[in-house]
Amino acid sequence: MVAITPAFVLASLAATAFAGRDRPLRLRHEKAARSLHARNSAFTLVQNYTGSDFLDTSKWSYFTGTDPTNGMVNYLSLKEAKAAGLVKVGSNNQTTISVESGNLPSGQNRKSVRISANEKWGKGLIIADFAQMPYGCGVWPAFWTVGANWPDDGEIDIIEGVNKMANNQLTLHTGSSGTSCTTDTNPGLINGVPAFLGNVLGTTCASSDGNNAGCSFSDPDPTSFGPGFNSVGGRVITVVRDDMGIRMWSWRRSDVPADILAGKPNPDLWSSATAYWSSVTCNFDEHFADQTIVLNTDVAGGWTTSNLPGSGCGTDVNSIVANGSNFENGSWVVNSISVWSL
Ligand SMILES: *[C@@H]1O[C@H](CO)[C@@H](O)[C@H](O)[C@H]1NC(C)=O
Ligand SMILES: *[C@@H]1O[C@H](CO)[C@@H](O)[C@H](O)[C@H]1NC(C)=O
Ligand SMILES: *[C@@H]1O[C@H](CO)[C@@H](O)[C@H](O)[C@H]1NC(C)=O
Numbered sequence: 282m283v284a285i286t287p288a289f290v291l292a293s294l295a296a297t298a299f300a301g302r303d304r305p306l307r308l309r310h311e312k313a314a315r316s317l318h319a320r321n322s323a324f325t326l327v328q329n330y331t332g333s334d335f336l337d338t339s340k341w342s343y344f345t346g347t348d349p350t351n352g353m354v355n356y357l358s359l360k361e362a363k364a365a366g367l368v369k370v371g372s373n374n375q376t377t378i379s380v381e382s383g384n385l386p387s388g389q390n391r392k393s394v395r396i397s398a399n400e401k402w403g404k405g406l407i408i409a410d411f412a413q414m415p416y417g418c419g420v421w422p423a424f425w426t427v428g429a430n431w432p433d434d435g436e437i438d439i440i441e442g443v444n445k446m447a448n449n450q451l452t453l454h455t456g457s458s459g460t461s462c463t464t465d466t467n468p469g470l471i472n473g474v475p476a477f478l479g480n481v482l483g484t485t486c487a488s489s490d491g492n493n494a495g496c497s498f499s500d501p502d503p504t505s506f507g508p509g510f511n512s513v514g515g516r517v518i519t520v521v522r523d524d525m526g527i528r529m530w531s532w533r534r535s536d537v538p539a540d541i542l543a544g545k546p547n548p549d550l551w552s553s554a555t556a557y558w559s560s561v562t563c564n565f566d567e568h569f570a571d572q573t574i575v576l577n578t579d580v581a582g583g584w585t586t587s588n589l590p591g592s593g594c595g596t597d598v599n600s601i602v603a604n605g606s607n608f609e610n611g612s613w614v615v616n617s618i619s620v621w622s623l
């Protein structure tokens with residue numbers, strides 16, 4: 282996602298920082314980064330959000346401001362979202378978070394949900410288990426984190442894409458002041474395997490309202506997003522922020538490492554990441570403040586609309602948004618999101 286309005290910042294002010302133990306350590310070369318890696322396995326579980334946790338406003342805030350990306354969307358409060366059936370907890374404790382379905386008059390905004398965790402995340406790990414994700418023409422789902430001031434406090438886009446995209450896009454955004462923050466495209470091996478498997482799309486993380494591509498990777502796995510993601514029963518996503526930088530993995534259920542299943546996650550034991558932004562070419566302590574975790578489904582808006590030509594969705598935004606069939610698969614089904622500190 283992109284640009285943050287003051288209203289969004291207000292919505293996340295209730296946050297209590299738990300992970301502000303910023304280490305003074307600044308790694309500026311690869312060797313040091315690698316030797317630290319071996320020690321880097323002791324995460325502490327801080328939160329495991331599941332079931333009705335996502336409907337508890339002491340834990341998650343419902344953003345009700347104007348969409349910062351100019352989408353054709355009205356984000357609902359918890360009360361409104363419950364009444365509209367857009368958030369609910371199933372008997373199996375899965376939380377379903379949806380965009381409004383059904384046809385609408387042309388030009389009318391569609392109802393949706395955008396929630397952010399009240400507790401902030403600094404260094405550590407996020408494990409997000411989704412059974413299903415939203416997709417479709419006009420749909421812009423995003424699971425991401427963002428600092429209080431955009432872009433200077435950083436943004437980490439973990440699951441994101443628009444329209445009929447089949448491959449997940451993983452992106453960092455930073456401010457442009459201070460030292461440069463870029464993707465190290467040739468970080469070599471980590472624990473004997475390639476550091477990342479994703480395709481590099483852009484290497485400059487500095488972003489602004491007019492130039493917002495960020496430094497991003499595309500996941501080559503056709504089950505990393507949208508219909509493919511749902512066809513394999515969803516995925517388990519892991520994001521590590523440590524002194525090596527930021528790394529992301531996306532696991533098929535059958536491939537989730539045993540240490541994660543055992544509740545003792547240890548990235549040293551994992552295979553190649555999908556995306557890796559190395560601390561060799563970005564000073565993360567400088568460019569990333571504590572992050573707020575956000576889950577939303579946007580409708581139309583910046584990227585969705587600019588992606589329309591050639592997308593196979595047509596180019597008339599009003600008729601795309603009005604057409605209920607485009608939103609029949611517009612739900613996140615969340616098993617759990619656990620947050621760990623380092
Ligand atoms: C979080 O909760 C889910 C659902 O109850 C459970 O499957 C998962 O193992 C829990 N994760 C941790 C780290 O406790
Ligand atoms: C369902 O989720 C709630 C948190 O919302 C949790 O307290 C409870 O233990 C969960 N129940 C099961 C059966 O996992
Ligand atoms: C509505 O959306 C569906 C699904 O994308 C599409 O197949 C159909 O052609 C659309 N209908 C109109 C009238 O655009």
Ligand SMILES: *[C@@H]1O[C@H](CO)[C@@H](O)[C@H](O)[C@H]1NC(C)=O
Nearest residue numbers: 416417418606607608609610
């Ligand atoms: C929604 O999902 C179903 C089941 O996978 C699929 O058949 C249908 O084409 C999807 N609809 C759209 C608009 O993508």
